[in-house]
Amino acid sequence: MHIASQLSSQLDQLRQQHRYRTLTQRQSSHEQFGNNDYLGLSLHPKVKAAYAEGIQQFGTSSGASPLVSGYQAPHAYLREQLAMWLGREDALLFSSGFAANQCVMQALAPMYQRIVLDKLSHASLIDGVRHFEHWKRFRHNDVTHAAQLLLPNEANLLVTESVFSMDGDSAPLTDFAQLQADLWVDDAHGIGVVGNNGRGAAEQLSVTQAPLLTITFGKGLGVMGAAIVGSSLLIDYLTNHAREFIYSTAMPAAQALAVSAAVDVVASPEGAALRQRLNDTIHYFRECCREHGLKIGDDHHAIQTLIVGDDAKAMAWGHALMTHGIHCGVIRPPTVPNGSARLRITIAATHSKAQIDNLIAALIATRESVERAELT
Numbered sequence: 001m002h003i004a005s006q007l008s009s010q011l012d013q014l015r016q017q018h019r020y021r022t023l024t025q026r027q028s029s030h031e032q033f034g035n036n037d038y039l040g041l042s043l044h045p046k047v048k049a050a051y052a053e054g055i056q057q058f059g060t061s062s063g064a065s066p067l068v069s070g071y072q073a074p075h076a077y078l079r080e081q082l083a084m085w086l087g088r089e090d091a092l093l094f095s096s097g098f099a100a101n102q103c104v105m106q107a108l109a110p111m112y113q114r115i116v117l118d119k120l121s122h123a124s125l126i127d128g129v130r131h132f133e134h135w136k137r138f139r140h141n142d143v144t145h146a147a148q149l150l151l152p153n154e155a156n157l158l159v160t161e162s163v164f165s166m167d168g169d170s171a172p173l174t175d176f177a178q179l180q181a182d183l184w185v186d187d188a189h190g191i192g193v194v195g196n197n198g199r200g201a202a203e204q205l206s207v208t209q210a211p212l213l214t215i216t217f218g219k220g221l222g223v224m225g226a227a228i229v230g231s232s233l234l235i236d237y238l239t240n241h242a243r244e245f246i247y248s249t250a251m252p253a254a255q256a257l258a259v260s261a262a263v264d265v266v267a268s269p270e271g272a273a274l275r276q277r278l279n280d281t282i283h284y285f286r287e288c289c290r291e292h293g294l295k296i297g298d299d300h301h302a303i304q305t306l307i308v309g310d311d312a313k314a315m316a317w318g319h320a321l322m323t324h325g326i327h328c329g330v331i332r333p334p335t336v337p338n339g340s341a342r343l344r345i346t347i348a349a350t351h352s353k354a355q356i357d358n359l360i361a362a363l364i365a366t367r368e369s370v371e372r373a374e375l376t
Contacts, residue, residue, distance in 0.1 A: 018311035019332050026327070031355055033328040033345050038193045038302045039274045040350035041222025041262045050261035051223075054254025062250040066093070067239075070250030078256045081263055082215065082227055086202040090235040093256070095248055097188050097216035097226040098124040103244035104212075104228050105129050105159075107237070112182075113154040116146055118171065120164050122186060140164075143175045156181035162190035162201045166336050166344060168303030170194075173201060177209035184212035192220025193275060193302060198266040207231065221262040225251045278302060278349040281356065285347055288360045294367070296345075306343040306363070314341035316370050324362035 001007075014020040026032070041047050054074065062070035075093055082091040094100035105128025109115060115135040117125055129135045138146040141160075150156045158181040160171045165188065177183050183205070190200030197203060198220070201213060213229040228238060238245065265271050282300055289296045289304075297305045308314040311332045318330035321343075329344035336342060345359070 018315050019334075030322065030325050030327040031358060033326060033347070033351075033359060035348075036189070036219035036302075036346060037222050038220050038278060038346070038348055039222065039266070039271070040348055041192075041220075041265060043350075044222065044262070044265060046265055047222060047258050047261045051254050051258035054252070054257035058253035060252060060254070062252050064250065065246060065248060066250040067246060072250075072253040072256075074253040074256035074260065075250065078260050078263075079227075081260055082229055085263060085267060086199055086213065086215070086229050088202070088207050088213070088229045089232040091215075091227040091229040092235045092238050092242070092245060093251060094226045094228070094242075094245060095251055096224070097186070097214060097218070098122075099244040099248070100214055100216075100226040100228050101125050101186060102128040103242045104214075104238060106131075106243070107241040108157070109135070111155065112157045114149070114151040115157045115159065116149045116181070117159040118146075118161065118164075120161075120166070121159060122161065122165065122188070125159055125186065141169070141171055143172055143179070146176065147179050150179060150181055152180070157184060158182070159184045159186070161186040161188065162194065163188075163301050163303070165189055165303065166331055166342075167305055168297060168299040168301040170299070170301070173204050173210070177205055182212070183210045184214070185210050186214040188214060188216040188226075189219055189301070189303065191215050192262075192266045192271075193278060196272070198271050198275060202229075217259045217262070221259060221266065223255060223258045223262055225255060225259065274349045278347065281349065281351050281353075282347050284353060285345075285356050285359070288356065289363075292360060292364055294360070294363055302347045304345045304347060306345065308341050308343065309339055311341045313370065313374075314343065316373065317343055317366055320366040320369050321362050324358075324365060326359055326362045 064070040079091045083089055101124035105125055109129055109132045113134060115129055117137050119137045119140045136149045138149055146158060158176055158179060160176060162185050163170050185201045187200040192198045194200045195203035201210060211230050215227045215229055217223045217225040282302060308317055314330050314332060331344045332341045
């Protein structure tokens with residue numbers, strides 16, 4: 001392989017920077033504070049039963065792309081269900097949130113004279129627009145800066161997230177909706193957990209205020225896949241121009257049934273109880289952190305961050321926590337800005353107070369061990 005030396009050099013550089021990544025198998029013996037299954041729906045009996053029934057009835061694969069023969073009754077039902085639940089006209093299903101964001105951005109970007117994205121927008125959105133010339137990034141959650149970048153009397157698209165995946169903070173959506181631009185909200189970390197009914201950004205904004213929503217199924221809904229939700233005209237256009245949708249095998253019908261079951265749970269009184277339990281657990285975790293001087297961020301989403309700063313130090317924290325049976329995300333650049341490496345701790349409705357107590361004890365012990373190591 002003629003590029004082997006280049007590959008090795010690049011990997012060595014990552015190791016020296018403490019940014020080398022490897023796949024680590026999840027250990028069932030570790031308490032999990034590193035995934036995005038905020039409501040625990042991936043293990044919910046109704047969701048699992050729907051998936052199992054779907055496999056029995058439709059098999060493990062859709063067998064083709066949606067426009068060939070992969071589109072089945074559960075896909076059609078899920079589209080209708082999402083549109084009705086979120087107060088939109090239609091929805092289009094994708095294999096992942098990354099695929100949805102990237103290919104829809106590529107399909108829509110030529111329609112606009114200016115596209116502005118939050119500085120911390122997800123990589124999928126950046127990858128979708130990076131090959132165009134008419135886009136800019138505004139300072140994180142800065143409505144004034146975003147407004148300054150828009151072109152007067154032109155077609156503008158403003159792109160943001162409802163909840164930012166590495167910080168857990170929320171965008172000022174109603175303020176963005178007042179600007180002279182079509183608003184696209186990536187609601188990946190809001191759907192299912194934000195709002196009285198778990199409808200995320202759709203509870204705050206009408207279809208007129210936010211013509212495009214990205215809804216992912218692998219976080220608050222506990223399954224996998226995604227949808228773009230909006231007007232019938234938008235969905236019709238994307239059906240004919242969104243390349244990932246056109247050329248990828250459709251998600252299995254069983255998966256669509258599982259997502260539908262998850263939406264049913266989220267929209268039910270049980271879903272409301274799960275959100276209340278999640279919020280209570282987040283509050284308990286934050287109070288424990290405050291009591292013990294653990295400097296976490298100011299946000300009250302399930303995503304809680306402890307900024308460490310240095311990449312090597314963040315890795316030391318992560319390894320030390322693993323020795324205490326705790327797994328959480330260790331996030332380093334380029335995923336986050338230089339100097340802001342962090343622990344990304346995700347709280348779930350399924351976490352007990354005892355588990356939170358164990359997490360707090362492990363964080364305290366890790367802080368002490370890392371500080372001791374720095375003094376030697």
